Amino acid sequence: MELIGSVKNYDWGKLGQESFVAKLAAANDGQFELDVNKPYAELWMGDHCSGPSLISATGEELGSFIQRDPVGNLGPDACKLSYLFKVLSIRKALSIQVHPDKSEAVKLHAQYPDIYKDPNHKPELAIALTDFQAMCGFRPYGEIYSLLKEWPELEALLGKDKIQKLETGGEEALRELYTSLMHSKPKELETCISQMLAKINAKSDPTSLDQLFQQLHKDFPNDVGLLSIYFLNVLSLKPGQAIYLSANVPHAYLTGDCIECMACSDNVVRAGLTPKFKDVDTLLRLISYEGAAAESKFFQPVQLDPARQAHTRTFIPSVKDFAVAETRVPQGVGEYTISNGANGCILLVCSGRAKLTPVGMDPIGLEFGKIVFVPARTGSELRLVIEESGSEFIVYQAMTNDFIEQ
Numbered sequence: 001m002e003l004i005g006s007v008k009n010y011d012w013g014k015l016g017q018e019s020f021v022a023k024l025a026a027a028n029d030g031q032f033e034l035d036v037n038k039p040y041a042e043l044w045m046g047d048h049c050s051g052p053s054l055i056s057a058t059g060e061e062l063g064s065f066i067q068r069d070p071v072g073n074l075g076p077d078a079c080k081l082s083y084l085f086k087v088l089s090i091r092k093a094l095s096i097q098v099h100p101d102k103s104e105a106v107k108l109h110a111q112y113p114d115i116y117k118d119p120n121h122k123p124e125l126a127i128a129l130t131d132f133q134a135m136c137g138f139r140p141y142g143e144i145y146s147l148l149k150e151w152p153e154l155e156a157l158l159g160k161d162k163i164q165k166l167e168t169g170g171e172e173a174l175r176e177l178y179t180s181l182m183h184s185k186p187k188e189l190e191t192c193i194s195q196m197l198a199k200i201n202a203k204s205d206p207t208s209l210d211q212l213f214q215q216l217h218k219d220f221p222n223d224v225g226l227l228s229i230y231f232l233n234v235l236s237l238k239p240g241q242a243i244y245l246s247a248n249v250p251h252a253y254l255t256g257d258c259i260e261c262m263a264c265s266d267n268v269v270r271a272g273l274t275p276k277f278k279d280v281d282t283l284l285r286l287i288s289y290e291g292a293a294a295e296s297k298f299f300q301p302v303q304l305d306p307a308r309q310a311h312t313r314t315f316i317p318s319v320k321d322f323a324v325a326e327t328r329v330p331q332g333v334g335e336y337t338i339s340n341g342a343n344g345c346i347l348l349v350c351s352g353r354a355k356l357t358p359v360g361m362d363p364i365g366l367e368f369g370k371i372v373f374v375p376a377r378t379g380s381e382l383r384l385v386i387e388e389s390g391s392e393f394i395v396y397q398a399m400t401n402d403f404i405e406q
């Protein structure tokens with residue numbers, strides 16, 4: 001089933017043709033009209049009620065299509081897609097955030113249904129499509145200590161003794177320090193930030209962290225999230241590299257394009273770099289204060305069947321809700337087989353051309369921007385005939401995570 005994805009024009013998205021989301025949408029949807037001044041932030045592929053995909057041929061929502069034959073579409077043990085598949089094109093930073101775990105999500109949803117709209121957890125996987133920058137998890141405590149110590153302005157804002165404690169105090173010292181950052185008074189925060197900015201602007205040889213400060217300040221002046229760059233790891237991902245955000249890990253995407261897959265939920269606890277509501281008390285209660293090196297945050301894929309699927313890498317997180325496979329078939333390979341998920345899967349083609357030839361069904365042409373829902377009843381093997389196109393054939397595939405026991 002070919003799908004039309006749902007495009008989100010959030011303010012932080014890349015503009016017009018700069019946006020990979022817009023390029024995919026233009027190729028995916030014949031009705032799509034590109035406006036060069038408009039931000040195109042996200043492309044959603046799935047059955048989430050806030051942005052359901054449509055069946056191209058009929059205009060029916062994917063969710064209702066699935067419901068007409070749940071067993072044929074998703075297999076005997078599911079009635080709804082367990083994941084939401086997305087592409088993001090980011091021009092300016094998304095808010096610093098954490099996502100609650102399942103039991104916490106149930107409580108938050110019961111208590112504040114207007115803010116936390118569903119009772120599900122929202123672990124996320126992001127795979128870079130272009131050079132991609134993100135903040136992820138707290139830095140090692142010693143690293144935070146050395147960074148903060150360089151700034152008398154931060155000592156004035158947070159307290160010299162509190163910063164000093166971080167040298168040996170570990171998690172508890174960080175909790176105390178981060179709590180006082182999040183509770184700092186707006187006037188004092190403003191003074192601190194403007195003094196730091198003046199110093200940074202006067203530098204003849206600014207560091208990459210200085211430049212990030214300047215960049216974020218343009219979009220979020222006086223936002224407490226600006227100072228998080230000294231607390232959180234700043235990661236630069238190359239295309240194909242990934243990060244996985246489990247519950248309670250603080251993170252923010254800064255720039256670039258990525259594939260994203262997550263459990264089907266919208267529960268976000270925000271901590272800065274946002275005009276939206278910041279639930280500071282919940283954040284401070286949930287956030288993981290574990291400090292770890294930036295390199296430890298990269299998430300590695302596995303090759304499940306190197307003999308038969310040499311061109312496929314699968315990202316398998318520790319939750320049942322989803323897994324993502326990336327297939328890159330070079331030119332010159334005539335045929336290639338990928339696996340369907342036990343609950344079906346969604347394919348997104350990012351480059352090249354191929355024909356999907358499901359047994360007993362008409363072949364489907366796959367090219368840039370094509371989104372296809374493959375029902376469970378199609379079987380476990382999906383045969384591709386790769387066509388000459390001058391570039392490798394790249395397809396991303398989201399499915400329920402059958403690769404772990406839980």
Ligand SMILES: [Zn+2]
Nearest residue numbers: 097099124245
């Ligand atoms: Zn997130």
